[in-house]
Amino acid sequence: MNDMTTFDVEKIRRDFPIFTREVHGKPLAFLDSGASAQKPQVVIDTMEKAYAETYANVHRGVHYLSQVSTELYEGAREIVCAHMNAANVEEIIFTKNATESINLVAQTYGAANLKPGDEIILSTLEHHSNIVPWQLIAERTGAVVKAVPIDEHGEFMLDTYLEMLGPKTKIVAITHISNAIGTITPVRQIIDAAHDAGAVVLIDGSQAAPHMKIDMQALDADFYVFTGHKVFGPTGIGVLYGKAELLDAMPPFLGGGDMIERVTFAKTTYAKGHAKFEAGTPPIVQAIGLGAAINYVNEIGFEKISAHEQTLLAYATEQLGQINSLRIIGQAKHKAAIISFTLDGIHPHDIGTIVDRGGVAIRVGHHCAQPLMDHFDVAATARASFALYNNRADVDALVSAVKSVQEIFG
Amino acid sequence: MFDDLRELYQEVILDHSKNPRNFRHPEDANHEAHGYNPLCGDTVNVYLKMGHNGLIEDAAFEGKGCAISLASASMMTEIIKGKTEAEAKKIFEGFQQLVKGEENDFDAGEDTERLMVLAGVKEFPMRVKCATLAWHAMTSAMDDKPDVSTE
Numbered sequence: 001m002n003d004m005t006t007f008d009v010e011k012i013r014r015d016f017p018i019f020t021r022e023v024h025g026k027p028l029a030f031l032d033s034g035a036s037a038q039k040p041q042v043v044i045d046t047m048e049k050a051y052a053e054t055y056a057n058v059h060r061g062v063h064y065l066s067q068v069s070t071e072l073y074e075g076a077r078e079i080v081c082a083h084m085n086a087a088n089v090e091e092i093i094f095t096k097n098a099t100e101s102i103n104l105v106a107q108t109y110g111a112a113n114l115k116p117g118d119e120i121i122l123s124t125l126e127h128h129s130n131i132v133p134w135q136l137i138a139e140r141t142g143a144v145v146k147a148v149p150i151d152e153h154g155e156f157m158l159d160t161y162l163e164m165l166g167p168k169t170k171i172v173a174i175t176h177i178s179n180a181i182g183t184i185t186p187v188r189q190i191i192d193a194a195h196d197a198g199a200v201v202l203i204d205g206s207q208a209a210p211h212m213k214i215d216m217q218a219l220d221a222d223f224y225v226f227t228g229h230k231v232f233g234p235t236g237i238g239v240l241y242g243k244a245e246l247l248d249a250m251p252p253f254l255g256g257g258d259m260i261e262r263v264t265f266a267k268t269t270y271a272k273g274h275a276k277f278e279a280g281t282p283p284i285v286q287a288i289g290l291g292a293a294i295n296y297v298n299e300i301g302f303e304k305i306s307a308h309e310q311t312l313l314a315y316a317t318e319q320l321g322q323i324n325s326l327r328i329i330g331q332a333k334h335k336a337a338i339i340s341f342t343l344d345g346i347h348p349h350d351i352g353t354i355v356d357r358g359g360v361a362i363r364v365g366h367h368c369a370q371p372l373m374d375h376f377d378v379a380a381t382a383r384a385s386f387a388l389y390n391n392r393a394d395v396d397a398l399v400s401a402v403k404s405v406q407e408i409f410g
Numbered sequence: 411m412f413d414d415l416r417e418l419y420q421e422v423i424l425d426h427s428k429n430p431r432n433f434r435h436p437e438d439a440n441h442e443a444h445g446y447n448p449l450c451g452d453t454v455n456v457y458l459k460m461g462h463n464g465l466i467e468d469a470a471f472e473g474k475g476c477a478i479s480l481a482s483a484s485m486m487t488e489i490i491k492g493k494t495e496a497e498a499k500k501i502f503e504g505f506q507q508l509v510k511g512e513e514n515d516f517d518a519g520e521d522t523e524r525l526m527v528l529a530g531v532k533e534f535p536m537r538v539k540c541a542t543l544a545w546h547a548m549t550s551a552m553d554d555k556p557d558v559s560t561e
Contacts, residue, residue, distance in 0.1 A: 345428070346477070347475060347476035347477060348450075348476075349450055349452075349476035349478075349537070349540060350419070350476045350477045350478070353415075353418070353534055353536070353537060354412075354415055354419075357412055357414070357415050364450070365449065365450045365451065366450070366451045370451065373451070379450075379451045379452065379453075379474050380450055380451055404412065408412070408415060408416070408419050408424075409419070409424060409477075410424065
């Protein structure tokens, strides 16, 4: 238990089998966890075991394996519930990913509650997945989508937001952390002010979940979403937290098995709680894998993870800042370990290709956040995003690779 | 070290990307198309002036993109000028096979060697779309299809 009192990044790296491999003959410097994170052995093993030893469909059979599989699946829900400090396990819905979670809320809560002229407030920081679902439902209902601006540092403009809130505001959907530039938004104040205005709030926690403890009862969010694969779990599993009273009043999302109470051709009644929103055979093993991932990060502890990542962020910001003609996009006061940057006269795609040959994996492009790119008047950026397994050597590899980009471009 | 990168980012390519030729919007262009790569957000507008004799009298472009896409667009405008529509399309066909690393009998006559500098792209499959974006826009312009997307 000794290693739980200190943060030993080299030990953590050994938990992730991917780091034993090389890329283009170089040690892998994986700085693209913002897109999708690597998986610890315990997640891989847990999933393998679930397939090899306990697999059966859930909520169906009376046979032994179905019972074990159901217990593991529902056990994963309890892990997520405790992790998010939700009041009630019925408030945790498993989806395919964060995108589906947001679409679910837009298509059910939004469809049932939005009227022509009602306002949905988003921000310039949003990922396309927290923009497009709202535009789709706005088109159907006659509601209007508005975006809170950000300032030149990439900070959410709270004062403007407070002025935008009003009796027409019905839904506020804001990211907890910007995927493209790392800004941490003042979610608590955003939520409180929205509630004062009578609106419900959805927080997109896709980038927050891997970096910080998320507490539903402390935040008082009405809906909170994140995706499993960014928090070291598998793909194909996402989470939607929703307050019980809101979920109860919402119409179902997808129709099918598991979400019903009683089906007749005359009338079908729906299941209560999370079951109403989980039609069909769910991603059973993915949920079990997510549970293992959440247990893994909690054993390390977010306090230590966050301290480690902030140290890396400061080091990387300082090191990259010394490179001529490198511009860091987004310099918010409170940032997660995500650095977007550009190099004068060199397109991010060329940066990405060249650093890749040095074993450095970064994301280049618009990061599914084109309104944000427009705000900074760039078509694309290069983005290094850090996770608990990154170390100073990764930063050094990035810096040296960026310098070789400049060498090649002369 | 980085041999394939040097192969990709040859001097000629860097020169074309930093000083793209025919980077303008000719007023007398009679065909144009907009190319867009939704993956990276790169855009290119290709402008052609087709003469009555069936020859491409002028070719130009404007846009934003990486070194590969700018260099490819720049070289394309130089090469297709004075060619017929059919010749230009034939060159594109061979060029596309070349950068995809497919079997090809790429022959653009005297321009073959010039375009061969882009052959390094075949080692970087993710970048093939960068190299071909302007060419797709060029054929769309000839066919009077105003927009082309590489997805």
